Amino acid sequence: MNKNTLFYLALLTGLLFLAQSLLNDYYQRVLAVVFINIILTVSLNLTNGFVGDFSLGHAAFMSIGAYLSAVLTLPPASKAGLMPQLPAWLGQLEVPFLAATILGGLLAALVAAVVGIPVLRLRGHYLAVATLGLMVIVRVVAINWTAVTRGAKGINGLPAFTNLWWVFGWAVVTVYVVWRLVNSSYGRAMIAIREDATAAAARGVNVTAHRMLAFCVGAFFAGIAGALWGHLITAITPHSFSFLITFNVVVMLVVGGMGSISGSILGATVMTLVPEFLRRVETSLSLGGHPLYGLSQIIIAVTITLVMIFRRQGLLGGREVQLPRLFDRQRALPQARVDTTG
Amino acid sequence: MSAVMAEKPFLLEAEGLAKAFKGLLAVHNYHVRVSKGEILGIIGPNGAGKTTVFNLITGVLPPTRGWIRFQGHNIVGRAPHEIARMGIARTFQNIRLFRALSVRENVMLGLQMHARAGLGETILSLPRFLERERRLADEAMHLLELFDLDHLWASPAQSLSFGHQRRLEIATALATRPSLLLLDEPAAGMNPSEKEELMGLIHHIHKEFDLTIIIIEHDMRVIMGICQRIQTLNYGEVIAEGTPAEIQANPRVIEAYLGHSQPMGTLLQRA
Structure with missing residues (x-):
């Protein structure tokens, strides 16, 4: 990590301190959701943007991370009340938030591996179908495994551990890991697979292994995001993680531009903030006495349509935006990549 | 000399190789033996199964029948990336680069x-x-x-x-x-001076990298100029094999290419 990166990290940290002391609860929560969406979008980009697979599994992986971390962080006293049928050892357990989050991510990655082993050996968009199926399975399990998940009632009263620092920290870790992966032999192999899997194999790239790696790393961070989300909202139900969440993340990815990390960050930020503020606009505006409910959704749908028509490659078009270098340092390995996903 | 050659194991060996696509036999009873350091040419009309042979050797397609041995190891059933790691590299008929990478x-x-x-x-x-x-x-x-x-x-x-x-x-x-390089129509779309350059390049890398090369090419000047031995394929079968001089004089080859007997010299002039 060089001086420039450290400088920008310090700058962001400072801004976050300001945000924490100046913004009210509502804005702080919106900001936390922005960071969670950055985690989701950047991690989905690894599969959908760099390897060129199309995963729709993010909601399922979030759900897994959220439920596991919830069961782990709930204090034994509340567990005794909420889930009396829980196995005794699990009922007694109380795991620190960080460990619970990581375990949630690991379980999501493990499930991704189980789904990926049969599917990722096949060419084509089987992954989209399989991950959609996974979402249904996860929801059915969450509804019916009442001893652990409390079924359709969901789990409420989660400790509100998630704050700006947790989501910011995990967003930084996600961006760092994905950025390191993409700018290494792994990333070259992943992009080569996206461009031409047969030719990549002919150059010695293990196509299945790289697709698997991207899918599992993506699922890990989706699980983390789920755990963070659960401990932010403090209540989860089987319906918290619906197809709508997957759809939103895909939209953020597409609007920002697939195959670009900075595009994902931009897409996640814009597509979280714009709908949130439009929601406030629609309650304050009125037409002939009727408040304009649903206006925000229409505006977003129109925006996406316009992006698809006029800028199919997304706002950044697969390019990376570089922040200005304030401290001169010899450039390690200049990158010259263009996007061909659009 | 020939006794020594015979004792030396072949770098690549295939026998009884066949590939059927839904009843269509693209390759039928194909066989090849390539010694280390050799440059082998494969010619034949369009659709003769030349590229399919490359796809079988590199593991892109599984053969319907037959075996392939590389450096003494059976490679049928191995994944393409494993075969690449063993030392077989190829180029593609339509250039396949990773366009977004530098x-x-x-x-x-x-x-x-x-x-x-x-x-x-x-x-x-x-x-x-x-x-x-x-x-x-x-x-x-x-x-x-x-x-x-x-x-x-x-x-x-x-x-x-x-x-x-x-x-x-x-x-x-x-x-x-690689120790074995498969070139699939490297001269396609090149003008005469580019072809000359390409021939020089192939000669150069052959020596410099200690390579064995199999080359598919339609351009007779290129094939005759760089290959020590030539196989002719038609309808997925080897119909002739020999030195450039032998191939040029082989009536079956001429017939496969032109449909009727005509001296090979005409082919060379066209190219």
């Missing part, structure tokens, strides 16, 4: 199987990872210099001219450090 990254991709950092080292960006990346970049530049492409190293592969793309594809194949 020229140098295309070469580094071929090289990286030999010097790859682990996942942990990569994510933590440990010195060993950085050193390996630098070494890969250096080696890639050396290879690019040899192909006179080093000045273009930072350009995306898709921005290169056709001739440069052909050269780059051969460079990326060599980056895997």
Whole structure:
């Protein structure tokens, strides 16, 4: 990590301190959701943007991370009340938030591996179908495994551990890991697979292994995001993680531009903030006495349509935006990549 | 001399190789034996099964029947990337580069199987990872210099001219450090002077990299100029095999190409 990166990290940290002391609860929560969406979008980009697979599994992986971390962080006293049928050892357990989050991510990655082993050996968009199926399975399990998940009632009263620092920290870790992966032999192999899997194999790239790696790393961070989300909202139900969440993340990815990390960050930020503020606009505006409910959704749908028509490659078009270098340092390995996903 | 040759094991051997696509026999009872250091040409009319043979050897397609041995090991059923790692590299009839990657990254991709950092080292960006990346970049530049492409190293592969793309594809194949190189119509779309250049290049890398080469080509001047032995395929079968002189005089070859007997000299003039 060089001086420039450290400088920008310090700058962001400072801004976050300001945000924490100046913004009210509502804005702080919106900001936390922005960071969670950055985690989701950047991690989905690894599969959908760099390897060129199309995963729709993010909601399922979030759900897994959220439920596991919830069961782990709930204090034994509340567990005794909420889930009396829980196995005794699990009922007694109380795991620190960080460990619970990581375990949630690991379980999501493990499930991704189980789904990926049969599917990722096949060419084509089987992954989209399989991950959609996974979402249904996860929801059915969450509804019916009442001893652990409390079924359709969901789990409420989660400790509100998630704050700006947790989501910011995990967003930084996600961006760092994905950025390191993409700018290494792994990333070259992943992009080569996206461009031409047969030719990549002919150059010695293990196509299945790289697709698997991207899918599992993506699922890990989706699980983390789920755990963070659960401990932010403090209540989860089987319906918290619906197809709508997957759809939103895909939209953020597409609007920002697939195959670009900075595009994902931009897409996640814009597509979280714009709908949130439009929601406030629609309650304050009125037409002939009727408040304009649903206006925000229409505006977003129109925006996406316009992006698809006029800028199919997304706002950044697969390019990376570089922040200005304030401290001169010899450039390690200049990158010259263009996007061909659009 | 011939006694010594006979004792030497073949680098590549295939026997009884067949490939059927839903009843259509693309390759039928194909056989080949290639000694180390040889340059073998494969010719034949369009649809004769030449590229299918390459796809069978490189594991892109599983054969319906038959076996293939490379350096004494059976390679039927192995994944394409395993076969590439064993030392078989190929180029494609329609150039297949990684368009979004830079020229140098295309070469580094071929090289990286030999010097790859682990996942942990990569994510933590440990010195060993950085050193390996630098070494890969250096080696890639050396290879690019040899192909006179080093000045273009930072350009995306898709921005290169056709001739440069052909050269780059051969460079990326060599980056895997193969002992056997399969070239699929490398002269396609080239003008006469580019073809001359290509022949020089193939001769050069053959010696420099200690290669064995199998080349599919329609251009008779190129084939006759660089191959020591030529196989002719028609309807997925080997119909003739021999030295360039023998092939040129073989009536079955001439018939396969032109539909009726005509001296090979006409073919050479057309090319």
